[in-house]
Amino acid sequence: MTKLKIKQSPTLPEAVVMDALGHIIIILSDTPAGIGWPATDNEWPYADLLKQRWSQQKDKDDLTPLTTHLPNAAGSHVTLACVKPDISAFDLLTLARKLCGAQLGYNPSEVMLLLPGLDEILASRITEAVAAALLAGVFAMPSFKSKPPKPKRLATLHVYGVAGVNLERTFAEAEGNNLARYLTNLPPNELTPAMYRQRIAELAEQNGWNMHFFDNKALRRQKAGAFLAVAQGSADDDAGIVQLCYHPPKTTRTTAKIPAKQRLCLVGKGICYDTGGNNLKPAKNMFGMHEDMEGSAVALGTLLALTRLKVNFSVHCWLALAQNHIGPKAYKQNDVVTASNGVTIEVVHTDAEGRMVLADTLAMASAERPDLIIDYATLTGTCVYALGTSYSGAFTNRDELMFDIIRAGRDSGERVWPFPTDSDYDKELESDIADVKQCVLAGEADHILAARFLNRFVREEVPWLHIDLSAWNHKGGLAHIPTDISGFGVRFTLNLVLDRGVMDKHKKIEAS
Ligand SMILES: [Zn+2]
Numbered sequence: 001m002t003k004l005k006i007k008q009s010p011t012l013p014e015a016v017v018m019d020a021l022g023h024i025i026i027i028l029s030d031t032p033a034g035i036g037w038p039a040t041d042n043e044w045p046y047a048d049l050l051k052q053r054w055s056q057q058k059d060k061d062d063l064t065p066l067t068t069h070l071p072n073a074a075g076s077h078v079t080l081a082c083v084k085p086d087i088s089a090f091d092l093l094t095l096a097r098k099l100c101g102a103q104l105g106y107n108p109s110e111v112m113l114l115l116p117g118l119d120e121i122l123a124s125r126i127t128e129a130v131a132a133a134l135l136a137g138v139f140a141m142p143s144f145k146s147k148p149p150k151p152k153r154l155a156t157l158h159v160y161g162v163a164g165v166n167l168e169r170t171f172a173e174a175e176g177n178n179l180a181r182y183l184t185n186l187p188p189n190e191l192t193p194a195m196y197r198q199r200i201a202e203l204a205e206q207n208g209w210n211m212h213f214f215d216n217k218a219l220r221r222q223k224a225g226a227f228l229a230v231a232q233g234s235a236d237d238d239a240g241i242v243q244l245c246y247h248p249p250k251t252t253r254t255t256a257k258i259p260a261k262q263r264l265c266l267v268g269k270g271i272c273y274d275t276g277g278n279n280l281k282p283a284k285n286m287f288g289m290h291e292d293m294e295g296s297a298v299a300l301g302t303l304l305a306l307t308r309l310k311v312n313f314s315v316h317c318w319l320a321l322a323q324n325h326i327g328p329k330a331y332k333q334n335d336v337v338t339a340s341n342g343v344t345i346e347v348v349h350t351d352a353e354g355r356m357v358l359a360d361t362l363a364m365a366s367a368e369r370p371d372l373i374i375d376y377a378t379l380t381g382t383c384v385y386a387l388g389t390s391y392s393g394a395f396t397n398r399d400e401l402m403f404d405i406i407r408a409g410r411d412s413g414e415r416v417w418p419f420p421t422d423s424d425y426d427k428e429l430e431s432d433i434a435d436v437k438q439c440v441l442a443g444e445a446d447h448i449l450a451a452r453f454l455n456r457f458v459r460e461e462v463p464w465l466h467i468d469l470s471a472w473n474h475k476g477g478l479a480h481i482p483t484d485i486s487g488f489g490v491r492f493t494l495n496l497v498l499d500r501g502v503m504d505k506h507k508k509i510e511a512s
Helices: 015-020 047-056 089-104 120-138 168-185 193-207 216-221 225-231 289-308 353-366 381-387 399-412 423-429 446-455 490-499 502-511
Strands: 005-009 023-031 066-069 077-083 110-114 156-160 210-215 240-246 263-274 314-324 336-338 344-346 372-377 392-396 416-418 464-468
Touching: 005 120, 015 110, 023 089, 023 120, 047 066, 047 077, 077 089, 089 120, 089 399, 110 120, 120 156, 120 168, 168 193, 168 289, 168 490, 193 210, 193 240, 193 263, 193 289, 193 314, 210 216, 216 225, 216 240, 225 314, 225 336, 225 353, 240 289, 240 353, 263 289, 263 353, 289 314, 289 372, 289 490, 314 353, 353 372, 353 446, 372 490, 381 392, 381 446, 392 399, 392 446, 399 416, 399 490, 399 502, 423 446, 446 464, 490 502
Parallel strands: 005 156, 023 077, 023 110, 110 156, 263 314, 263 372, 372 464, 392 416
Antiparallel strands: 066 077, 210 240, 240 314, 336 344, 392 464
16 A cells, blocks of 8 residues: 655745745636636745746646646646636546646656645645545556566655645545556456455455355355356356455444444455356457456455444445356356346346346345445446446435435546336346346347346345446546546445445435
8 A cells, every 4th residue: 555645734835845846736726706826926936937827828728737847946847727616526536637647757756736725625625636646646556567667656745725634535445446446457367266365365364354255165055046157167166255244343433424233235246257158259348358357346445445444334245256258067048047035047148147146146145134235347338338438327226315326426526327227127137937037138228127137136125226337447547547447436435325324314214
């Protein structure tokens, strides 16, 4: 984990301080009355010079920073932007990625963030966004190059213009997101289900999580036929379902709007490689399919972030680890299998393996009757067609939570948008031979059908949110994240659970 230190000062720096630093990010407020430039140079050093250069910059808009140098001995690299007070979380994080990316390219050991004349709320939001962008930007992704890239040196961020911004949450979210992105970036021969389980066991040891592994033998006892149908195609007998449990320590924080004794359940799809199975994917679509475990990595990263924050409720995490292979034993179209909750499934397409492994995992997770289940899965192409890769899809069995779900996406900068989950969609999944079809071969809205299919494995009394991770990979980075692989979901979930208190809210609604 990065050891970035963040020093905050409510006052603005002297010229001598700015001259000593080679890397400076400046953000001003763009109010309806105009950009918040001070009247004279007395307010902060180089203000008049930068004002002149800003006004000379052609085609500028809110999200295009000015990049320039100060006429001092260090030739300080300056990136400067002006933001409107009501800038969205997503736009602010995107701007922070650009401003920080321009500085991190020089691999500095120190960066200054200068916030002249901003109100405290905006200054705090900007500090949070810049810290988030730096923590994402300096984190080293796996590299197997014989000459590995130089590690990022950044050790300190000096903030001038605001103090007392609590960044504990930002650090926790960054650690969770970085873990999710790191694991997802690993090549498939470095992250088989067995290797993944080993890494998870190490994390469990370090973080005090109880870990239980349901191997194929244990899953046969559970009659988890949907999961096993996918796992049976692998030559190695290493697939299985991991259960991790975080229990609040005796000294918990009272920050969350959540009473103790509640239990959150995180579920993730962990297909370490997806060939498509017998319905083999073409090369173009199979390339990158080691990323098909990102849902499990996001669940794990979220668990890690909540652990760092010592939340006062239990978190259970269920990870479905398998590969979808071709081979003589691989499951095939028209097979009929029985899931652990007794539902029989007619297999229609072997590339719809995600919903098969999730079916049993959700059935087992919901049997514990948690207060909320959130599952994350790189599940359907149609969700990407519907939303692109900037948003992820949200589906829930509790319509009354939808407003909070949208708000959590908007406020966290990891945006989600809801889809309908009405029961009449089930007609398309009617099977002549089994309780339900896994999917359809020709049809529309597979993301909705997938959610309706999964709904069969979640107990009705358990509130459930399914996130179809269409934003799992966004070319060039997304919001504050500079890599294509986004690790989308940790910030969203913490906002939903900690800030919006949905676990408690739905209880109150259901009791009324
Ligand atoms: Zn697939």
